[in-house]
């Protein structure tokens with residue numbers, strides 16, 4: 120085994136596991152191409168300061184029938200697992216050793232697509248949720264900061280085939296973002312697998 124295949128990241132009040140080469144490049148490219156083509160992408164609107172704004176990326180929510188999920192201020196019913204997403208889920212579940220009943224797909228079309236600062240701390244995720252993030256396509260910078268602080272404490276370049284698992288108290292103490300960038304960027308697809316409580 121490659122010593123650098125599974126990198127535990129030391130951040131206080133967080134549990135992070137990072138596997139840059141979780142997938143082979145060939146497998147990651149195959150999944151990227153198929154997922155981009157087969158996903159019914161949506162662009163939900165958020166309501167902010169009295170106006171509706173479309174989120175700056177494309178999204179889709181898949182899961183078991185009971186796994187409805189509120190994000191961007193709206194409750195989404197899950198689409199049923201496709202054979203491909205069921206296969207990917209089973210690979211990710213084996214890696215984290217826990218069941219996962221939903222996945223949020225985020226498609227960043229270019230460097231202007233982004234995700235603002237937030238924690239994955241919605242009530243339906245419960246206490247100390249495990250969120251497993253699989254990355255396909257362009258490498259984008261993933262930043263972490265403590266809740267209540269503006270200082271970025273840790274940045275990870277999440278590349279093609281990388282898996283990042285956030286668990287334990289991470290979501291209660293830390294926020295994360297994928298910022299816009301002026302660097303020309305190919306598309307990136309991120310899949311965050313979660314466990315939604317009934």
Ligand SMILES: O=C(O)CCC(=O)C(=O)O
Pocket residue numbers: 223225234239252261277295296297309311
């Ligand atoms: O695209 C990413 O790496 C982050 C996605 C994310 O934070 C989320 O779906 O909650």
Ligand SMILES: [Mn+2]
Pocket residue numbers: 237238239295
């Ligand atoms: Mn998140």
